[in-house]
Amino acid sequence: MDGYYAWMIVATALVLMMTTPALALFYGGMTRSKSVLNMMMMSYLAMGVVGLVFVLWGWSEGWGADGVGNGNGDLIASPFHMFGLHHVSPGNYIYVLFQLTFAVITAALISGSIADRVKVSAWVVFVVAWVTLVYFPIAHNVWGGGWFYTHFPNLDYAGGTVVHINAGVAGGILALVIGRRVGWPKDVGRPHNLTLTMIGAGLLWTGWYGFNVGSIVFTTVGSSKQGWGSVTDQFMGETGVTFMNTTVATMAAMLGWLAVERIVHGKATSLGAASGVVAGLVAITPSCGSVSTVGAMAVGAIAGAVCAMAIGLKYKLGLDDSLDVVGVHLTGGILGALLIGFLGTTSSPQGIDGLFPSGGGGLLYGGNANLLWHQFLGVIFTVVWCGVLTAVIGMAIKYTIGWRVSDDDEVDGIDFAEHGESAYDLDGRSGGMLAGTGVVAAAHPKTESREGAMA
């Protein structure tokens, strides 16, 4: 098990990278140049705030055990029982940290729906309330041995429901509660720096191996489910499959998205490639342990193509889901969860683990609709819990401290209004020579004579 422990240290660091900087870059490049810093800061703030909250009461409320979940069969676990990791032994810290990174990125993902217009204070209050009332309870019910999984087991390998459907629903609800940006959809401008977005998507892809492959749970230890020959057999066999499935699904999704673009708009775009990568990763997240290699390609191709079409819906709905959290994460998450009902196979790792709730595989792999039904219930549970409580939190903030910066600040750029900064000084004109001031607040050394330095 030494190798497993070493891998979990790496996997945890990889998932941390997915939020800072990968998601910050992916989202930041898609905003306007006057609001990129605020967009990136929402990811960085989620890291700081959710990370500490997780250690203080998140682990206790979600898992409540020294090791994996406490299996209490209840809707929630006590947030106070293991407050500050009380009674958690350091040998299990890496599992706490691995789960911490998932909570962080889920909260950060929501920020894409509400770009350019939200006060920093409202965001910080929101993520604390949201992880406490939505994320930790849902994680407890799906992963921590809570009520839902105990009564309605379903397959979600690495967080299609807990992370992506959850973030997608929350993003859509918040976009509705907070309202559209000034001038949307006509005057909000195109993505300002797609190179950042391409870098972010690539880093997300790399980090996602920690996310998916790191989500292995050993059924060979202390369990009657002995489908694998040994712990090593399961470690090698299962990580091989999840790594392979994550890879081929993402490739297929990128091509699927690009194919739709080429047919509908005539050109395959870089933003389409980056978006397709993420859509594929989202869809294979729940399914990477339950489908075959070819099944994973199908999951990816379908997710890429469908998400490419789903992102247009927000214009018909009049919903300013700014960076398409609903179109990519909710759509991709639901697809990934439901496609298991068609493509799930009992020769997959989770099949060998004996985790298929219906016993048989998916509809296309000799099973009946029972598996699809279990998957559907998992989706509905997450959508309802998250939808209702996110609406409550969103409205509470709206009518107390308020969500939005002023319209003037939003139009001038939230970066300066909320952070007192601007992201770029490419021509040297802002705050430099032509501003006529230089550094005003800090003492600065006498300027050396520059005689002859300039031609």
Place this chain on the structure above:
Amino acid sequence: MKLVTAVVKPHKWDDVREALETFGVTGMTVSEVSGYGRQKGHTEVYRGAEYDIALVPKIRIEVVADDGDVDDIVGIIAKTAQTGRIGDGKVWVTPVETIVRVRTGDRDAAAL
């Protein structure tokens, strides 16, 4: 004295500079500008949404010259920057009253 201003396609700027140097023009001011004429802008599609990009990037070249050289300079720019396709730009000439070389205080013809 005259000010020759030319707005040309960005990829033609190097050719224009070389031709003007060969002719004997020793200095100029160049800026990256944007605008539109008959070429108009274009549309770009990001995640299925069309954006109207109204402005086209161009290079603006400004040269001050003696009256006698102006016709040649205009001719050189117009010839070098030409591709024959829409969007090649324009060259125009405006009179200049006074020129001062900042370093020496030389005026007018001596300052060119």
